[in-house]
Structure formats: C-alpha cells, structure tokens
Amino acid sequence: MNGAEGNTPVLEVKNVKKSFGKVEALKEVSFEVHKGDVLGLLGDNGAGKSTLIKIIAGNHRADDGEIFLEGKKVEFSSPAESRAAGIETVYQNSPVCENASVSANFFIGRELCGRFPLFRLLKEGAMQKQTRKVMTDMVINVPSVKTKVGLLSGGQRQAIVLGRFFHWGGKLALLDEPFAALGVAESKNGLRFIKELGSRGLPIVLITHNIEYALQVANKFVILRHGLVAGKGLIAEVTADDLVSMITGAINVNQ
Amino acid sequence: MNRLEAKDVLRWVLDHIVWFILFIVLAVFSLTVKGFAQWDIYRNIFYHAVFVGILAVAEALCIISKEMDLSVESVLGLAAVVTAYLTGTSTDASGLMLNGYLVLGIVVIIGVVIGLFNGFLIINMRISSFIVTLAGYLIFRAVGLILTHGYGVVKLRPELLAVARTNVGPIPVMILIMVGIYAFFFIFLTRTRFGKYIYLVGDNRTASYNAGIRVDRVLLGVFVLSGVLAAFAGWLIAARTNGSSPGIGTGMLFEAMAAVVIGGVSMQGGIGNLTGVFAGAVLLSALSTAVSILGIPPFFMNIFRGGFIIVAVVLDAVISRLRPRLM
Numbered sequence: 115m116n117g118a119e120g121n122t123p124v125l126e127v128k129n130v131k132k133s134f135g136k137v138e139a140l141k142e143v144s145f146e147v148h149k150g151d152v153l154g155l156l157g158d159n160g161a162g163k164s165t166l167i168k169i170i171a172g173n174h175r176a177d178d179g180e181i182f183l184e185g186k187k188v189e190f191s192s193p194a195e196s197r198a199a200g201i202e203t204v205y206q207n208s209p210v211c212e213n214a215s216v217s218a219n220f221f222i223g224r225e226l227c228g229r230f231p232l233f234r235l236l237k238e239g240a241m242q243k244q245t246r247k248v249m250t251d252m253v254i255n256v257p258s259v260k261t262k263v264g265l266l267s268g269g270q271r272q273a274i275v276l277g278r279f280f281h282w283g284g285k286l287a288l289l290d291e292p293f294a295a296l297g298v299a300e301s302k303n304g305l306r307f308i309k310e311l312g313s314r315g316l317p318i319v320l321i322t323h324n325i326e327y328a329l330q331v332a333n334k335f336v337i338l339r340h341g342l343v344a345g346k347g348l349i350a351e352v353t354a355d356d357l358v359s360m361i362t363g364a365i366n367v368n369q
Numbered sequence: 370m371n372r373l374e375a376k377d378v379l380r381w382v383l384d385h386i387v388w389f390i391l392f393i394v395l396a397v398f399s400l401t402v403k404g405f406a407q408w409d410i411y412r413n414i415f416y417h418a419v420f421v422g423i424l425a426v427a428e429a430l431c432i433i434s435k436e437m438d439l440s441v442e443s444v445l446g447l448a449a450v451v452t453a454y455l456t457g458t459s460t461d462a463s464g465l466m467l468n469g470y471l472v473l474g475i476v477v478i479i480g481v482v483i484g485l486f487n488g489f490l491i492i493n494m495r496i497s498s499f500i501v502t503l504a505g506y507l508i509f510r511a512v513g514l515i516l517t518h519g520y521g522v523v524k525l526r527p528e529l530l531a532v533a534r535t536n537v538g539p540i541p542v543m544i545l546i547m548v549g550i551y552a553f554f555f556i557f558l559t560r561t562r563f564g565k566y567i568y569l570v571g572d573n574r575t576a577s578y579n580a581g582i583r584v585d586r587v588l589l590g591v592f593v594l595s596g597v598l599a600a601f602a603g604w605l606i607a608a609r610t611n612g613s614s615p616g617i618g619t620g621m622l623f624e625a626m627a628a629v630v631i632g633g634v635s636m637q638g639g640i641g642n643l644t645g646v647f648a649g650a651v652l653l654s655a656l657s658t659a660v661s662i663l664g665i666p667p668f669f670m671n672i673f674r675g676g677f678i679i680v681a682v683v684l685d686a687v688i689s690r691l692r693p694r695l696m
C-alpha cells in the first residue's frame with residue numbers, strides 16, 4: 115500500500131539494522147514517510163523506536179541498510195548534519211533559551227538586523243511583529259511574544275520549537291514521546307498542533323505509547339516489535355484493538 | 370486593569386532592585402554620615418568606581434555568556450605597568466617615554482592577545498575558563514613585575530596626566546569615560562546581534578548551537594572584549610596614579626565580581642544587564658567611601674562587601690521565585 119501516490123517519499127528507511135553488543139535493537143526495519151503523512155511509530159518499551167529515530171537523526175549509525183531523504187541517500191554522522199538537511203528531532207525537553215523571549219527563540223540564528231559589521235542593530239520590533247503573526251496563525255498560545263520562554267509550559271515550548279521549525283521550511287519532524295512529561299490538557303493542545311502542522315503538509319513521525327493519540331492525529335502507523343516491523347498501514351483501516359494486538363504480538367499482520 | 374498595573378510596577382521594581390538599594394544607601398549615608406552629602410564626596414564615589422566599574426563590564430560579559438574571567442585584575446595590572454614603563458620618566462622606566470596614546474594602542478593589542486590566548490585554551494583546548502583565567506591571574510601580574518624588576522614606576526607623560534585631571538564642567542573625564550563604556554556596552558548587549566548572542570549562548574549552548582550560532586566565535590569575542598576592557602582600565606589607572614606600583618589594582622577582581630553579582634547578573638548565564646552592574650559598582654564605592662569617612666578600619670570593608678553579595682544572591686533567588694506569579 116505504500117508508495118501508492120507514486121511520488122518519491124520524503125523519508126525512506128530501507129532494511130536498517132542496529133545492534134548494541136548482543137542486543138539487536140533493530141533487526142531489519144523498512145518504512146516510508148510521504149508528504150502529508152503523520153506517521154505514528156508505535157511499539158512497546160524497548161521495541162527500538164528511539165534507536166530508529168536516532169539513526170535517522172544521525173545520533174547513531176546504522177550497522178546496515180539505507181536511508182533516503184527526498185530520494186537521495188543520506189548518511190548523517192551527527193544531529194547537526196541531519197538538522198542542516200531539514201530534519202528536526204523534538205524530545206520531551208528540547209533545548210530552548212529559557213531567559214530569552216518567545217520572539218528571540220523564534221528568530222534565534224536568523225535575527226533580522228542591520229548590515230553594519232560587528233555592530234548589527236537588531237530589528238526587534240519587526241521580529242516581534244512577525245513572531246506575533248506566526249503564533250496567531252499557528253494558534254500557539256503565548257501571553258506575549260516578549261514573555262521569557264522559561265515561564266511557559268512544556269507544551270508551549272514544544273509548540274514554539276516545532277512551529278519555528280515548520281515556519282523556517284523544515285522538511286521532516288521526528289517527535290519522540292513529546293507528551294511524556296505533559297498533562298492531559300497540554301497533550302491535547304499538542305495533538306491539535308501536530309494535526310495542524312500535518313494538515314499544512316509537514317511530514318511528521320510521532321512516537322507515542324498512547325494509541326488513542328495515534329488514532330487521533332496519525333494517518334499511518336508503523337509498529338515495531340523486538341526490532342522488527344510488526345505491522346504498518348493506514349490508521350483509517352484499523353481499530354485500537356488491532357493496534358494493541360500488533361504491539362503485543364497477539365497477531366502479526368506483517369506483509 | 371488596576372491589578373495588572375500594580376503587577377507591572379512591582380515587576381519593574383524587582384528588575385531594578387539594585388538601583389533602589391543604591392538610592393536608599395546613598396540617602397541613608399547622606400542623612401546620617403556627617404560630611405557625606407557633598408558634591409566632592411559624590412564625585413569621589415564615582416571616580417573611585419571607574420576602574421572596578423570597567424572591570425565589572427568585562428566580567429559581566431563573561432558571566433552572561435556563562436564563563437568567567439579571573440585574569441581581568443592582573444591584565445589591568447600588566448597594562449598599568451606597561452603603560453608606566455613605556456611612558457614613565459623615572460629610573461625604573463624604559464626611558465623610551467613614548468606618547469601615551471601610542472601606548473594605549475600597544476596596551477589594547479596586549480588585551481586582544483590575552484583574550485585570544487584565554488579564548489584559545491578555553492574553546493579549542495576545552496579547559497574550563499575558571500582554570501585558564503586563574504592561571505592568567507597569576508601569570509599576567511608576574512609578567513608586569515618582571516618587566517620592572519618588581520619596582521614601581523612614576524611620573525608619566527603629560528598627556529596621560531591630562532586624562533586624569535581634565536574635567537568637563539564639574540565632571541572628571543574619567544567618570545565620563547566609564548559612563549560612556551557602560552552606555553556603549555549597554556547598547557551593544559541589548560540592541561546588537563552579537564550582544565544578543567552572548568545572552569543566548571550563556572542561556573543554552575545546545576539551543577544556540579542547534580540554531581546555527583557560532584558559539585565558539587561568540588565566546589572568543591567575549592574573551593577578547595574582556596581582555597581589551599581590562600587592559601584599557603589598566604591604562605586609565607596608570608594615568609590616574611601617575612605611575613604604577615607592583616600591586617596596583619590588587620583586590621579589584623573580587624570587587625568587580627561583587628559588583629556584577631550585586632548588579633543582578635546571574636552565574637546561571639544569560640541573565641542580567643549593565644544598568645544593574647553600574648549601580649552595583651557605585652554601591653560598593655559608596656560603601657567604602659562611607660567606611661573611610663566614618664573612620665571604620667578598612668578591613669571591615671570586606672564584611673560589608675560579603676554581606677551585600679549574600680543579600681544580592683538571596684534577593685535574586687526570591688525574585689526568580691516571584692517572577693512567574695507576576696506574569
């Protein structure tokens with residue numbers, strides 16, 4: 115069923131293997147992410163989800179297999195390289211500058227400023243205005259763009275990180291248990307936001323324990339079990355019970 | 370509406386708390402210490418604050434970037450000795466009697482070289498700035514002493530004396546220079562991209578690096594600025610004292626550190642502003658002036674300094690706890 119759209123996938127993971135000593139974290143994993151996909155990457159603890167994400171992001175090197183980004187083979191040897199290629203990983207605690215404002219964090223590394231060398235004056239007003247516009251547009255709720263990010267909730271911070279990534283033309287977002295430290299209401303907001311970004315065309319891989327969450331926001335799923343793909347397909351074609359059985363190994367619909 | 374305004378006012382007061390403390394202390398001294406409330410005394414307080422004040426700017430830059438520079442005091446000492454050695458007319462000087470402004474150029478270059486040296490060891494060799502600049506603290510002072518065989522040098526060239534003695538109206542040029550440095554670096558830190566990067570790098574290095582900020586360059590820039598500021602302060606103090614003694618500026622490192630901390634710059638990195646540091650430097654200077662007028666033995670000074678540091682840190686902790694509720 116994958117590749118039915120006929121165009122090149124944004125991300126293609128092909129026969130990736132990874133062992134840590136005797137532990138075979140990934141025995142052989144293949145899947146694709148297409149434009150417009152929010153892919154739920156599900157699986158029990160220790161199934162290999164984080165390892166897979168870390169290989170894509172360049173934290174680990176695969177022992178075997180290939181990864182293609184927009185059809186081109188890539189081999190990232192550091193997160194900095196994958197980031198430069200347009201992949202952002204968001205963890206529970208993605209680093210932000212807590213004592214800096216929302217707009218400073220939004221424009222970090224891309225500040226609007228004058229040209230005078232060594233003394234480039236910041237265009238603070240323009241940056242605040244633009245940040246305010248993007249926050250409104252993406253429905254990210256912050257008291258003010260001048261608020262220090264450290265005073266915001268975990269969910270708001272993630273939204274800023276993700277919104278910033280999307281706004282500046284990111285290609286693929288990898289979210290590893292983003293809700294692990296969030297309360298229910300905040301997770302709901304996060305889900306809404308992920309859905310929003312997905313509907314705007316940002317391909318997202320979402321790792322989560324929570325099957326309900328996956329059912330709500332994802333359009334596709336991949337299930338890992340003991341380092342193998344134990345199932346994949348369209349969310350619309352499965353029930354929560356189907357997913358649970360695949361995660362626990364009660365049934366195996368591997369194609 | 371009213372409650373909102375009260376909160377805003379309170380937050381503003383907390384953000385500038387050191388200024389309120391300064392005004393209260395000055396008011397109390399003026400009212401209770403005989404002979405304190407005079408123009409001469411106030412001018413002396415500011416004059417006295419010039420050198421520590423400039424070192425405090427250097428230190429603030431470093432601490433905002435979450436590093437530190439313990440060598441500033443010795444760089445000041447070295448620069449003062451070099452200035453006196455090259456421009457002095459007494460027997461232990463070089464006999465060159467160079468022009469004071471030419472020597473300013475030399476001294477600034479020394480500051481740049483020391484900053485690059487510190488930066489190289491800290492950034493490229495990945496040694497902590499505490500260790501590197503502690504070594505610098507010992508080395509740079511000693512280099513100065515070797516140059517003059519441990520003797521003082523006196524009687525500098527007239528253009529240097531003029532810097533120390535010229536007034537603009539009632540205000541000494543030295544004080545204007547300090548205020549100018551504060552104004553320049555205040556704008557630099559708050560309005561320029563490089564200044565903002567100093568905050569961001571001190572706040573969260575990973576986030577800054579991820580965003581493509583060249584963290585190494587920012588830190589190198591900070592150490593070079595710190596070296597140049599300290600060297601410039603050394604040139605000024607040589608002009609002020611019309612020479613240099615072996616121990617010139619001893620103890621200023623801790624005063625500068627105290628001014629920075631009292632001024633609200635946090636060791637956490639990424640927090641603080643120069644207006645607070647300025648007030649901190651003036652506050653310490655007012656304190657030592659009051660102590661000397663009252664005839665309290667000078668060794669009591671450090672008890673007051675230490676006390677203010679603790680007050681400042683406790684206040685900072687209280688304020689950071691209050692701040693989320695004042696949003």
Ligand SMILES: Nc1ncnc2c1ncn2[C@@H]1O[C@H](COP(=O)(O)OP(=O)(O)O)[C@@H](O)[C@H]1O
Binds near residue numbers: 159
């Ligand atoms: N750096 C590592 N060194 C050794 N073993 C690891 C390392 N990272 C993960 N593993 C092992 O690989 C397996 C998969 O882990 P992980 O990818 O974190 O699973 P998940 O994220 O699905 O819970 C686990 O058995 C884990 O103990």
Ligand SMILES: [Mg+2]
Binds near residue numbers: 163164165
């Ligand atoms: Mg995991």
